[in-house]
Amino acid sequence: MAMKIGGLDVLYKQPLPLSDPAAQFNGLNPSTQVLPEGFRKTPRNRAFSTATVWERDIVIPMRDGINLRADVFRPANTNEKVPCILVWSPYGKSGQGRLSMAVVQGNAGVPESELSGFQSFEAPDPAEWIPHGYAIANVNARGILGSQGRHRWHGVCEGQDGYDTIEFLGTQSWCDGKVAMMGNSWLASAQWFIAAERPPHLTCMLPLEGLSDTYRESLCRGGVPFKPFWGFLMSTFFSEEEQEDVVAMIKKYPLMNEYWEDKRGNASQIQVPAYVLASMSTLLHTEGSTRCYEDIPHDKKWLRIHGTQEWHDLYQRENLEDFRKFLDFYMKGVQNGWESTPKVRTVFLRYNQPPTEYVPFSEWPVPEVKYHKFFLSNDFKLGFESPSKTANVSFLGDVPAMQIGNDPEELSFTFTFDRKTRILGTSKATLYMACPDHDDFDVFVQLRKADKNGKPLKSINIPLKDLGVSQESEVLDITPLKFIGSTGILRASHRAIDTRLSKPHWIHHDHTKEDKIPPGNIVRLEIPIWVAAFEFEAGEQLLFKIAGHDMRLAEFEPLRGKFDTGNRGRQVVYYGGAFDSHVEIPFIAVP
Template structure:
């Protein structure tokens, strides 16, 4: 463990405010909520009697005590339990912050009971179907003891101990699962890697799987806007909290600290139902990475076409998840094993998305990676190498400060899988480059096509997503790389997905031309005849911050960026073209 590299800040006690819900008070004890109980007017009444065991003490292996709420159906029959592991307060479901988030994305708060943690399964649904829900306040949060940490092996060990404690309770069948989106998904990678004996299944619904590469230093750039928000507004407690922002500043290269924040995918062997999207610039890369690398023989992937919260609480998707859990936690012979291992979406961006397309793998077997070469003279993307070596360039801070290349498709073309950019680059007047790459879909007239991922597409969301809030509006597949950190990790890299080691700095010499590989977010995208694909390269973030109102990263750029094309320096965009 990398305790010597961790940096801590004092936490602040959880006090009444916008993140304080009705069940946030520390009130140990057991009571029964009768069928029809409604915790507050906006929320749905519960359909069955639910036993609420509040603030139950659970002692972890190092002596630290955490407190959990257990909600289970009334009665004497033992039931399996689903754990929602995150630092978000276990009483936060009725808080104004959670209600505001639902309002922002266009979800009715009445679809939930208010008994659920943020981004977690709703006890009103699951208790009515013979499951218990465990909502913990994790280490260092609210009244739980210890210092809180952010996404590393410590959380896996802690949740292991909670799972084994739950399995031993008289009301439990001994089978435990995990479910939830975002933070609740990430914690599942770490917990499953510890292999608790009574963990029967996991359901990670979009989440990072490498804190360095996905959260604080994507592409080697210290873009910590969301990490700062996560640190400052999610770890309320009595002890200390990990200062992930200070750690990113002190340790900009891969160290043991960051290695401890990568799950041991080879040890994830439990049945898994993984849910991903192409459009979440925080979660997409990490979810697909975990899916690829986890060792589970029984694993399923569904790639949806919206944002994670509407998808997670959609009635049909909840029922689909219940079939998975019924199979593995209740041993029901319901045919789940015949579910296609992959169900993916193909985005149209004009209202004609295809969803639930069945495949045996991702990318599907009928995908052929195809190189489209950059032509600096015509600014076209071509499937043959341009004979002439013609560079394209932009001056940092100028207008324009991008170069782009376009291909028009003369027949329907479907991309499904992992694109990447292989670029030959040079810096004039600088020894480094922060590069940003975007693949856009254009209509036949050259207009960029985009799509909102939430039910709310009104003026406020229009404003928020005009520049930023990329999780709410999809504008294309993006990637980024600091060129001095271009060294590839040979063990982690594949032909489709480059992975950089981030363990060394290789500055550019004057006149030096180097090749770099930039991994782009996975895509599922259809182009109709006449529509176009545009590749954009720039020295600035082309999408803005991933979340609303975050501080935008300022690239460390100066001078002139040159992208070489053709001849001996044939830069290309590799696209996953479906040929079936």
């Protein structure tokens, strides 16, 4: 029987079977064993520094009669009850599944010897947290690797599953009643939905980079379907039962409706303290992290915008200490001064140098920023005033693109700084455009940095020494490893603004209807651009780029060239005269 969301039948597909070797699934084996001090999963892995109880494949009942499966790791040499960290994952628990740090070059800069091998993908490692007096519960989400039911893709239903799981864990004999959530990516995104259900035993949360709105932030950002990556992600789920097929759903329902609204986390319902992580290096999570931080209605929340990559950040010693300080304060009552931590900390990317140290601020968005408009001008320059006479430039919107940072048919407007300068926050492009060859078109914009000679730069997300290389050229041009610039995306027929969701610093588009454009007609497009925290030296350049294809690096090499748009033919950008095409950018004073 099909599940309905908002009266719409959910489409399903069959995932890869549990028998697939990539699942690393050897059947259910409910059991309890003690991993002794010094235990290593393999000679390559990190040893456990304390004896650890491993309860395997325990049953967690859901309200509809479905049973999930989980592994619980907890201290062996104590009779005291301990707080629990919930890891909620669709990828497989405790080393199961296809995905691991090895999916990118250099193990994402984290040596295998620093990981126990029992950590779920994108999750805290039991070998790190058990010695500090925490339990780790690695849970396979509904329909994943032995957990019953059809896999659900975020939304209220997943939030309810998380609620039931937290209430089960919080009442176990070994638990002191306090449960936290922690993890990257999906393991963070799910937290927005679970915490909004307000489970009583949830004490605090650490969403360490997580999108919060499947449609608006990624799958159909700007109204442009982003099917290749999401199709890839669906190929990482293993089950004997069907999984929700969001790629089929975006084909059938390309406009906003009740189904997609269900997949927008309601952070305004979150009551517990939150440690929110964000970065610029992701093509998935930046907007969700900052949006939910803003929407959490209380002041027990902290935002850290880092300069590396989420998996790398998760296991760095200084960050582990920071996470533990937060958890110890709220889970154990340790008076360690956590609440004096600055509410917002951000680095500034310098591209050709390591990021700056963290700079503290009191709020997000940062109230001290000042927005300035840069107008498209002649000779592909950005100026402080719009030219008096109308002009135009054009590009082919349907040229094949490989997402490697230097594709053809990309317009680039430049501004050269005469002093050290920082930008911080979200930007917005306002463009007057037309397409002579079609009644709709997709537009992609990007803010980049160039050196004093005009060479576009790439920011290395993971230190070269951690990757085991010595030069940038040895690092693959993929999103997890390199960041090139903050982006905005819009399908012209989706240009209507949603005034209900929009904020002064961030516009949302309506997406409930298409408004096609007669070929050749000029329309005004407002395109929000994700967070940028960049530092420029005197003589360095800001690049504002416009194209008909995605200018972000591909997430992984096999996805290069797979992002199809709806473009046909040439697109024309008008500026000057009655058409004040510009980009509005937030600046922050340099100390």
